[in-house]
Amino acid sequence: MRREMGSVRNAALAFIVPWPSILFYIVFLKLYEPSTSEIWRWCSAHPIALVNALFFFNVNVLFWVISLLQNNTWLIDLYWTVLPVMMAHYYSSHPYSQTNLWRSRIVIILTWVWSIRLTHNYFRREEWQWGAREDWRFADMRKKYPNNWWWMSFFAVYVSQQIFLVGVCLPIYAVHNSQHPWTALDYFATLVCTVGIVFAYFADTQLYNFVQKKKLLRELGAPTKPNLEEGLWAFSRHPNYFGEQLWWWGLVIYAWNVGQGWTFLGAAVNTCCLAWVTVLVERKMVAEQYRTKEYKKYQETTSVWIPWFKLKPQIKKNLKKT
Template identity: 30%
Template sequence: MRNSVAFVISLLVTLLALGLAVLLDDGAQHLAGLPLLAALALFAFAVQWLVFIPSFLRQTEHYYDLAGSLTYASVILLAAGLGAPDARGGVIAALVLMWCGRLGSFLFRRVKRSGKDGRFDDIKPHWGRFFMAWTFQGLWVFMTLLAALIAVTSPAASNWDVWATLGLAVWVAGFAIEAIADRQKSAFRAEPANRGHFIRHGLWAWSRHPNYFGEILLWTGIAIMATPAMAGWQWLGWASPLFVFWLLNKVSGIPMLEKRADKSWGGDPEYEAYKASTPVLFPRPPRH
C-alpha cells in the first residue's frame, strides 16, 4: 500500500470516529469548542500521532502498546473529570484503569523482553502505513471505550442497579480469564524447555485464544453496566464489544496469530490434533 493511500485512509477513519462521536454526544458539555465525546475522540487520535513521530524516526514499535494503554487511561480520566460521574460511571472508570494498567504493563514488558513486535516488521519503514497503524490504535481506543464514555459523561445515568451488578460480574470474569491466560503463557515461554513449542495446558486447553475471549467478555461487561445510561443514538455504544470482537476475530488478533502458528507448527501431528480438538475463541472443556 502506498504511503499516500494509507494517509488518506487514516484521515477517513478519523473523520468517521469524529462523526460518530458527534452523533452520540448528548450536547450537555463541550471541550475546546467541541462536543465532549468528539473532543475525547480527537484527543485519543492526537496522542497516537504525537508518539508516532519519534517512533517512526527511531524505527521502533516499543511504545505502541504502552501509548495505547496510557491513552485509555487519559481519556477515561479526562471524561470522569469533566463528566462528574455517578457510582456507575465511577466504577466503570476504575475498571477501565485497572484493565489498561495490567494489560499495558504486560504488553510493554513483553515487547521489551522479545526486542520487537513482529506485527510491525513490514510497515515501520513506510511512514504512511506506520502512521495508519497508530491512527487505527486511536480508533481502537475510542471505539472500545464508547460505552464507558457514554456512562461516565451522561447525566441520564441511573443509580446502581441490576444492570450494574450483572455487568460487573461479567467484567470480573473476563478480566480474570485474560489475566490468567496471559500469566500461563508467560510462564510457559519462560521455561527454556518450552522453546519452539506451543502452549496447550490450563486455559489454553479450553481455547486457542482464551486471553482474547476474556478481553471480549470484559468489554461486554462494561457495555452491560452502561446500558441504563444509553438513550437514542447512544444505544450504538453497544458497538464497543462488537468492535472488540470484530477486531480480535477478523483483523489484528486471531488471524495473525493463527497464521504465525500454522507457519511454525503446521503439519506437526500434535499441533494439528490440538487445532482439531480446541475451539479458536469460545472455550469448552478439553476433549481427550
C-alpha cells in the same frame, strides 16, 4: 549497556509524550466558563470530538513522528494500556459530565485494574525493557513494504488505533453522561468485567510461564512441548483474547443500562479486529514447522475463543460436515 540506556531513554520519552494533551486539558478545566471563547465552548459541548482531536495530534501525529525517528512503533503498544485510563478520567472530569457516583467510581477502578494487569503483562513479556521491540505484525508490515511503510504506518498503526481505542472507550463516556440509578444490570456488568480481567490475567500468566519454561529447557538441551495445551489453554486456543473481550463487552452492559446501547459499536469493531488478529496468529503458528502437526491437531480439538470441552478430531470433522 546500550540496551539499558535505550530503555531509560524510552522510559523518559513515554512519560513525556502525553503531556501536551494533559496540559491542554488542565488549562481548559481551569479557565472554563460558559461565556469564554468559541474554542472553549466547542471543547465543552463536544467531549467525544475533543478526545478525538487530542488523540489525533498527540498520538497519531506525535507518536508517528517519533516512530519515524526511532524506526519502531513500540509506543502505541504501551499506550494501548494507558489511554483508556486517561479517557476515563477525562470523561469523569469534563464540565458537562453527569453520572451516578457509584457507577463512575466502579468503572474507573476497574479500568485501572485492567490497565495495571495489561501493563504488567506487557513489561513482563518485554523482560522489563521499554521499547525493546515492536509488535510482530507491524514488524512484518515494515519488511513487506520497506519503501512505503513510513507513510503507511500513519494509517495502519495510528489512525486505526484511534478508531479502536476511542471506540471501545465509548461506554465509559456513556457511564459519565447519565445519572441513571444503579440497578441489578450494573452488578452483572461488574461481574462480567471482573471475570474478564481475572480470566485474561491467568491466561497470560500461564502463557508467560510456559514460554519461560520452554526457554530454560532449550538452554539445557531438554525436549520441549511445541504448544501450550494446559490450564485455560486446554479449553480455548486464545483464552487471553476471550478474557479481553469479556472486559470490553462488560463495559457495554453498563452503557446499555444507561440507555446508550449505540456504544456497542466500538466493542464490535474491536472484536472483528481481534478475530482477524487470531487468524494471523494461527497462520504464524502453523507456519512454524516444528509445531505444525501438533498445532493443527490442537485446532481440531480445541475451541478458538470461548472455553469449551475438548472434542475428538473425528467428532469435530463430523460437526463441520453437518
